[in-house]
Amino acid sequence: MKKILSYVKNHLGVAIFGIVSMILVISADLTIPYVTEIFIDDVLRGKNYEIINKILFIIGCISLIKFFFGYLKEYLFDYLGITISKEVKETLFKHIEGLSFSYFDKVNTGELMSRVGEDADNIMDIMGFGFRLLIENIAYFGIASVLLLRISPTLTLVALSTMPIIAYITIKSEKKIDDVYDRISDHIAELNTTAQENIAGVKLVKAFGREKHEILKFLKYNSKNFDLQMEHTKIWIKFFPLEEFLGNLSVVLVTCVGGILVIYNKITVGQLVAFTSYLWMLIWPMREFGWLMNLFSRTKASAGKINNILEVSTTIENSKEGIVPQNIEGELSLKNVSFTYGEKNVLDNINLNIKAGSTVAIMGTTGSGKSTLMALLGRNYDATEGEITLDGINLKDVNLKALRDSISIVPQDSFLFSDTIENNLKYGKNNATKEELEKAVELACAKEFVDGLKDGYDTLIGERGLGLSGGQKQRLCIARALIRDSKILILDDSTSALDMETEYQLLKNLYHGDTKKTTFIIAHRISAVKNADMILYMEDGKIVERGNHQELLNKKGKYFEIYQTQFKDFLELSDEDVANF
CATH class of the missing domain: 1.20.1560.10 (ABC transporter type 1, transmembrane domain)
Incomplete structure (x- = not known):
């Protein structure tokens, strides 16, 4: 209660005027029985009718005081309560x-x-x-x-x-x-x-x-x-x-x-x-x-x-003298990075050097640590061991806002607010122009369905994007991330609801964009990752395979097994079938 009462200090004027008004009303109330006593004893019983006018005048004054200051008291205390509740x-x-x-x-x-x-x-x-x-x-x-x-x-x-x-x-x-x-x-x-x-x-x-x-x-x-x-x-x-x-x-x-x-x-x-x-x-x-x-x-x-x-404090501390890099390139380095959540070892000794503008694809079993690895890049969590650097600067030394401004993420959950399509897109960049919106929507392969809506960008969508298909929600979320034009782009299994043709066109747009971003793609389909500069395969919090598409096929490991499973029908085609096709 002490912490709550401390809010009154900011409104002492209102509280004092309210208390003064209250005291005046209380004084008026306490005067009435005394006036009643005089009226009964002196007027009714004592026959002293000369003081009736004085008594009536006093009663009138008491009524005015109660009316005016009673209203003021109620208003000021209600205002105080509403204001403090608002501040709380x-x-x-x-x-x-x-x-x-x-x-x-x-x-x-x-x-x-x-x-x-x-x-x-x-x-x-x-x-x-x-x-x-x-x-x-x-x-x-x-x-x-x-x-x-x-x-x-x-x-x-x-x-x-x-x-x-x-x-x-x-x-x-x-x-x-x-x-x-x-x-x-x-x-x-x-x-x-x-x-x-x-x-x-x-x-x-x-x-x-x-x-x-x-x-x-x-x-x-x-x-x-x-x-x-x-x-x-x-x-x-x-x-x-x-x-x-x-x-x-x-x-x-x-x-x-x-x-x-x-x-x-x-x-x-x-x-x-x-x-x-x-x-x-x-x-x-x-x-x-x-x-x-x-x-x-x-x-x-x-x-x-x-x-x-x-009383709960954040576990992610922003450095008081955090560095605000003037020109973030997007080069990332992870040195002996491990992460433990509770008693579970989620990531184990991860080492990576990612050049600015390169594309890194991550595959792996469910719970292998793919999304957690991405969460460390934006300091949603801090690594338990090891060091992560951005353009050679330790992430813990970078201003938290500057760091997160440099990252655009499309999470697994395609969350959209109950608002218009335009306002959802502008969540990525509040002052985005119409041209920027249209460009991002086109890159995300969402132009056709947005233009086909009766109200276009002014279309209201339901809570969490209800009223749109899974693929439409994912494309709008991708467009929202692209509008930020950040140096680092993370797609966390965000093309899973797209058909292969749309996914191919979307990824092609990202690979051949005007400015090359450091891009991370978490996916389960070979078609989504095969053109990446580096492909990682994770298991039990470890990187068990790394390389480009061809290198991983030559290794004939986990990646090769997935490739064979997903392209089984194609691999079984004979040369004659391919020629006829």
Whole structure:
């Protein structure tokens, strides 16, 4: 909570004006019972009608103060709560965006959505409403107690007789509610994750006919959420009615004892009426104290979850004096590079020297470390051992933004935003011109289908590119990467959904582009890699074969076996068949 409260420092002016407005409203409220006392004792009973005009004037002033400063108080505290919630969300989202890839390997999307959404909104509730009500209640309780003692110490002791019991009940209930809210917060994150994953994968669910299974899974999580909410409700209804009863009991006791004191002329009727009014200013804070503890418990749990994320530091440190190369050529060198993830050795002693402008193709079995090797180039992860250099400079010494600006990547997952085709393409280069967009789309072999759309580049595509075929999404992702015009281009199995003719034309465009990029192609088809300057074959995190297409065929190793499998029918053709073809 301390970190959350620190946000108030940035808005002290708003907070101070809000508190001043609150004090004026409280002062006006506390004046009303005293004016009522004078009206009853001096006007109604004392027949002093000359002061009626003064009393009416005072009541009018009190009403104006409550109207104007009451509005100002509500507005300022609401503004404070909304502003702080906005800043918390911005800080949290900015922090999340800056975290390393390894963090997102372990955290569910639904959990992060809960923190940025529901938990940050709880902060708004406490800042805009909770703290205001807490300050008000403390002020009402403290000042009303003093005024009650002024009227009658005896009645005050009667009124306060139930308060220690109410305070004990409230403190006892808070401990139990704290624990429940902590578990509710965790479970809501799980519930959101389940819903998010199911909605994102709804096509797969329907394709496998697993709707009933997913509904039952969601119902299971929702039932647990229901149980936790009911557990909270049971705690609440166990203590709140008792607090309500004790508060009302205090009024009954005061009325009975106060009536006796009036009969024996210990206090006046006006004083008893004023005392009862002040008593309600004592009772309401005690009643709301339980509700406030409920709100504080919820916010405390939310603030704890948010702080847990804010305390996570990135594992990829950007050098404070990071080098920003003026002209990146794209020459890469990997010396004895190994990478361990957890207890698993993903890459083992990789050594490579890649000339600027060359094309490197990588093949290998699933899980052999191909994508991980590419992830090291952009420092999505840091090598556990060894050194990677770009144009002779250690990657750890290069400014992180400059490094990633020099790399364009087309990942395995063809992710597109729910936006127009043009805005998706401009994600690669925000200020790209129309000519640059069209050139990139043409190089990616996407011109024909984009031009064929009714709205062209202004066509809205669905979430994650729904509404487009797999091949169309891949070509748009490739176009998005080409628009960056970076010196290093990584195609991570990004032509798998293309037919061989389109793949051939696309790769031909890349090989014969205006400016030669250092290009990495991860693929499973020989047709996609055979023209590369260097072909690597990986197994169990090691490079077991390297060379160009012909050299690897001559070795008759793993690459040759794949070649024979993929071109089996062609190899079985006789010379006569080839001639006739």
